[in-house]
Amino acid sequence: MKTVVLVSGARHPVSRRPALTRLEAQAASLAAKLGGTVRGLHAGPSDDQLREALGHGLGEADWLEIEDRVDPVPALIDHLKAAAPDIVIAGRRGEGTGDTGLVPYALAEALDMPIIADVVGVSPGAGSGTVSIEQALKKGARRRLVVQLPVLVTIHPLAPPPSPFAFAAARRGTIRHERIEATGLPTAKPSPFVERPYRARPKMMRQAGAGQAGEKAVLVGPTPEEAAERILAFLEDNGIRRYSA
Amino acid sequence: MTPAAFLPYLILAMVVLAGLRLGQRVMLWRGGRAAHVDWMAGLKALPKRYLVDVHQVVDRDKSASRMHVPVAGGLVLASGLLVLGLVPALAASRLYWTLVTLAFLVMVAGVVLVARRRYPQPMARLSVGRWQRFPIYLAAFGLGGLVTAGLAAIGNPLPALSFVTLVIAAGGGLKLAFDAASGPIRHALAGATHLVAHPRPNRFDHDEAKGRSTGLQSIDLNAETLGAKTPSDFAWNRLLAFDACVQCGRCEAACPAFAAGQPLSPKHLIADLAAASSGGHHRPYGGHAYPNERPVAGEGGLHAKVISPDGMIHPDTIWSCTTCRACVEECPMMIEHVDAIVELRRFQTLELGAVPLKAEEPLSHYRGCDEPNGRALAERTDFAAGLRLPVLKPGERADVLLWLGQAAYDLRGQRTLRALIQCLQAAGVDYAVLGEDERDCGDLARRLGDEATFQRLARENIAALGSVTFNRILTADPHALHVLRNEYPAFGGTYDVVHHTAFLAEMVAAGQLTPQALSGRAITYHDPCYLGRYNGETEAPRALLDALGLERREMARSGKRSMCCGGGGGAPSADIPGDTRIPDIRMGQAKETGATTVAVACPQCTAMLEGVTGERPEVKDVAELLWEAVQASATAAPRDSRKAKELEPA
Structure with a gap:
């Protein structure tokens, strides 16, 4: 059985660095447990995510290097047509900057493969050329399907947790690099918007400290000037506003 | 005849x-x-x-x-x-x-x-x-x-x-x-040879700073096998060290994991490693079993894997270690237990990815965003909103570079850091932080065996530190101190790193801070392992506490022979269950002194000791106590002048 695990160009939600998503790590582990020949596949400008997938159990991978913002689907279609895998496993949503989560559907249509979404388990089927797939439904329900190969599946988060990352496995795994020229492929237009991750403002916390208690003083009938001075001094002392700076 | x-x-x-x-x-x-x-x-x-x-x-x-x-x-x-x-x-x-x-x-x-x-x-x-x-x-x-x-x-x-x-x-x-x-x-015979061929000869050099001989040694990430899988993966003089053991059990008596009923005994571990190299089945061992011993097959050999339920030692044993070095400090044969444990962990983590379930999360956060807690680097200085916290941009300079560390993300740690920053302001110190360029020092990753992540972070931090100019690095975290001072030199970063207790003691001695006596309170000081045992700094924090006029009581285990709080070496992440918790034992020892406050000097110790439930002494960082005393002196001064005014009419 030949399995290909699709790896997207996802980014880490906090650092925005290229990173493998948990779903795809689960896909890699699921494929590695299934056995047969398993390869990772990524089309994009860097191979960082693929390298990480190797650490989660993939032995080998193909990296189709294309420029940023170039649609990866045609390159993937060409590659998959030549490779003719039995099972293609993908994540189920975009988790990066430009990805849409529609790639598995586009591929299934172009390759004329059935697509099964939200899969939590794959095992060899009873008959030859079939595979038994467990699909997650709402409210914890599961559905078992026996499907004729080839098939494309997307992974559900409730699939078995990914096998832990091992640096040595990532180092030993091999990536076959192929450069795909962008000519003739449709290019996404650069976005007119500047994207910036949401950043909560730091909260101003009232200063806890023993010092304030000692300064408590009751002013009886202060002059307006004196009262204002004391209020400003209080705000200044507690770092709520700065007038002097 | x-x-x-x-x-x-x-x-x-x-x-x-x-x-x-x-x-x-x-x-x-x-x-x-x-x-x-x-x-x-x-x-x-x-x-x-x-x-x-x-x-x-x-x-x-x-x-x-x-x-x-x-x-x-x-x-x-x-x-x-x-x-x-x-x-x-x-x-x-x-x-x-x-x-x-x-x-x-x-x-x-x-x-x-x-x-x-x-x-x-x-x-x-x-x-x-x-x-x-x-x-x-x-x-x-x-x-x-x-x-x-x-x-x-x-x-x-x-x-x-x-x-x-x-x-x-x-x-x-x-x-x-x-x-x-x-x-x-x-x-x-093995002991004498071990003394001659000791893998850390500089630990016998008393003129050298103690930290020089306690930093973990780095490994080549391109080596064929990373870490130790079999006894033959240890250097020959490490195998010699295992044979030098006299089974006196001092390590076991000092081991916090053993005391808490976790399946670790340094003595048993070394005996197992010595037995593993000669092969065959489990040798008769005459000491106490590992507490709550996990079953193992007990098969050993010079080229057989050591850490496995089928081998000599169960994985839970090596993950119970807090890397507190109490065993090393107590060992009369100068065996380096912690080195052996980290070497074994490196293989588990780097080659097998077999880290305990809960330790996977911090390691994956490290890979994703350089912080074990998964928070953004830009959020590190958020806690100081309202405080003056200058950020050094590349090319700028400051006298003291304040290394905030992981405590900046933790509400309790932030209180300590605020007190420290306020002390620095009161003393008029020229300080600044790295801001977004400060990544985690990598202590946790290294102790959990993830040498690859540690080396990456070390290189990136050294590059960031190289882009600014400063005289000293100041930190409130002994783990960061140890790593920056003793483990970064191997990657080309040599810095003058000072712990906040030593720095503040200096400020008080020089008269830049004038704390008022906080009399009427009995305190006991808990030495952080990475400050006391790893770096030999036990005097400065005590001098500072004495300068505050506090009644200082010593626990039975203090100074270089102090007991760990349970927070080091990734032990809280690995979270191997035992009969009790290490911080509970340590807090019990603090209670025995009758002190009402435990003075701490490490965010890990603070977190672990504050996690103890029930009636217990309060936990205060030395910086917090100092800031309290400095504030007390600031409010005391005007009160005195008021008194003088009252006296005038009479």
């Missing part, structure tokens, strides 16, 4: 037998990885290492040092004298035999002291089994030799008795020699 005349030949036979047996062991050591050893320097330093460094540790238990000097001294002296007995003129001299008798007498006196530690009831931390039988062989050799030589000294009046005692001496002596490679006596 008198029976005594056979004694020199007995010694020769013992030397030959011991040599043959030990030869097998030497072949085993050669199965380890190559290591650079400066033999000449080691041999030259041997007497000092033995008489000073080893003795200082042994002497903490007086019954051990008082027993060892006569036994070992008597044995070596008697054997040495007896070899001279091969000279016929000497063998005929009664004076010579009197000297030999005296040497044996010293040894026998020592054997009596040994026996008193073991009979009728052995001390709890000692191993029994073959270790319990060891004094019997010593006594046979010593007493047999004593009577045989003694009779020769008075003219051999009872040849029949002399013959019987010679046979007894021969029996004991040959048994000792036969056990030279496998029995208790192995510690003498």
Whole structure:
């Protein structure tokens, strides 16, 4: 059985660095447990995510290097047509900057493969050329399907947790690099918007400290000037506003 | 020929037998990885290492040092004298035999002291089994030799008795020699060789800062195997170190994980590693089992995997370690337990990815965003909103670079940092932080065996530190201090790093901060392992607390022999269950002093000790106590002036 695990160009939600998503790590582990020949596949400008997938159990991978913002689907279609895998496993949503989560559907249509979404388990089927797939439904329900190969599946988060990352496995795994020229492929237009991750403002916390208690003083009938001075001094002392700076 | 005349030949036979047996062991050591050893320097330093460094540790238990000097001294002296007995003129001299008798007498006196530690009831931390039988062989050799030589000294009046005692001496002596490679006596020869070929020779250099010999050594990430899978993956002098163990159990008595009922005993671990290298099945072990021992198959071999339920040691054992180094500090044979544990963890993490379930999360956060808690680097300074916290941009300079560390993300740690920053402002220190360019120092990743992540973070941090100018790095986290000071130099970053307790003590001594006495409060100071034991800094925090006028009470375990809070080495992440929790034990010790406040100097210790439930002393960082005292003096001053005003009319 030949399995290909699709790896997207996802980014880490906090650092925005290229990173493998948990779903795809689960896909890699699921494929590695299934056995047969398993390869990772990524089309994009860097191979960082693929390298990480190797650490989660993939032995080998193909990296189709294309420029940023170039649609990866045609390159993937060409590659998959030549490779003719039995099972293609993908994540189920975009988790990066430009990805849409529609790639598995586009591929299934172009390759004329059935697509099964939200899969939590794959095992060899009873008959030859079939595979038994467990699909997650709402409210914890599961559905078992026996499907004729080839098939494309997307992974559900409730699939078995990914096998832990091992640096040595990532180092030993091999990536076959192929450069795909962008000519003739449709290019996404650069976005007119500047994207910036949401950043909560730091909260101003009232200063806890023993010092304030000692300064408590009751002013009886202060002059307006004196009262204002004391209020400003209080705000200044507690770092709520700065007038002097 | 008198029976005594056979004694020199007995010694020769013992030397030959011991040599043959030990030869097998030497072949085993050669199965380890190559290591650079400066033999000449080691041999030259041997007497000092033995008489000073080893003795200082042994002497903490007086019954051990008082027993060892006569036994070992008597044995070596008697054997040495007896070899001279091969000279016929000497063998005929009664004076010579009197000297030999005296040497044996010293040894026998020592054997009596040994026996008193073991009979009728052995001390709890000692191993029994073959270790319990060891004094019997010593006594046979010593007493047999004593009577045989003694009779020769008075003219051999009872040849029949002399013959019987010679046979007894021969029996004991040959048994000792036969056990030279496998029995208790192995510690003498392996121990001496270990002192010469020690993997960390600079730990004996007392002029050097202590931290230089406690930092973990880095590994080549392009090596064929990362970390230790089998005994043969250890350097040969590490295998030698395992053989040097005397199973005195001091490590076990000091181990916080053992005390908490987690499946770790440093003594058992070292005994297992020594047994693993010689192969076969689990060797009889006479000490306490690992607490809540996990079942293992117990199969070992020089080229068999060690850490596995099918091997010698269960993975839970190595993940229980807090890397507090208490075992290393207590070991009279100078064994480096923590190095061995980290080496074993490296294989588990880097090659197998077999980290405990809960430790996967911080490691994956490290890979994704450089912080084990998964927070953005830009959020590190958020806690200081409203405080002046200058951020150094590349090319700028400050006198003191404040390394905030992971505490900046933790509400409790933030309180300490705020107090520290306010102290710095009050003292007029020129300080700044790295802001977004500060990544985690990588301490946790390294202790969990993820050397790859650590090395990446070290390089990135060194690059960030190289882009700005400063004189010193100040940090409130002893783990960051240790890593920056002692483990970054291997990657080209050498810095003057100071802990906040030392820095603030300096400020107070120089009069830049004038705290008012916080009298009427009893405190006890809990030494962080990474400050006290790893870096030898135990005085500055105490000096600072004394300057605050606090009544300082010491716990039974303090200074370099302090007990861990349970927060180091990734142990809270690994979270191996035990019978109780380490911080509960430590807080119990703090309570015993009757102190109302535990002064701490590490965010890990703060978190662990504050996690103790029920009635307990409050936990305050030294910086918080100082800031309280500084504020008290600021408010006290105007009060005094008011008093003066009141006095004026009268």
